[in-house]
Amino acid sequence: MTTLFIDGDACPVKAEAERVATRHKVAMALVSNGGLRPSPNPLVQVVIVAEGADEADKWIADRCGTGDVVVTSDIPLAAKCVEAGACVLRPNGEAFTAANIGQQLAMRDLMADLRAANPLGAGGGGKPFGKADRSRFLDALERELRAALRK
Numbered sequence: 001m002t003t004l005f006i007d008g009d010a011c012p013v014k015a016e017a018e019r020v021a022t023r024h025k026v027a028m029a030l031v032s033n034g035g036l037r038p039s040p041n042p043l044v045q046v047v048i049v050a051e052g053a054d055e056a057d058k059w060i061a062d063r064c065g066t067g068d069v070v071v072t073s074d075i076p077l078a079a080k081c082v083e084a085g086a087c088v089l090r091p092n093g094e095a096f097t098a099a100n101i102g103q104q105l106a107m108r109d110l111m112a113d114l115r116a117a118n119p120l121g122a123g124g125g126g127k128p129f130g131k132a133d134r135s136r137f138l139d140a141l142e143r144e145l146r147a148a149l150r151k
Helices: 014-024 055-063 075-083 101-117 131-150
Strands: 003-007 027-032 044-048 069-071 087-089
Touching: 003 014, 003 055, 014 027, 014 131, 027 055, 055 075, 069 075, 069 131, 075 087, 075 101, 087 131
Parallel strands: 003 027, 003 069, 027 044, 069 087
Antiparallel strands: none
């Protein structure tokens, strides 16, 4: 049975994911350390995990597997989920796969090292999340849920 897991902390596409999951009648677990509103949707389980680093990530990684879809921006969590056989998407619709997760982890580590080496450098941050990102996510989630339900 396919489940859609959402790493709920700072996820900008929770409502979109819920709409797609509802359309396909797929259970959705929205996992967070807190601060999420409960959903009246019977397909949506809001899971509040204990406070602490990576508790939501651990909960998702322990439960996802082949046929499931995970939405996260967290690269180490994505690596665990890909290893477990789940399909993993970023909120902008980009997929983490067995073919690209190693490079993603290496780039994450490199960027962390560069930030640590230059603590006074420009903080920057990522690109703003826009309409095109939301649209790509909806398209990718639709494709991945259809594929997961065929398995």
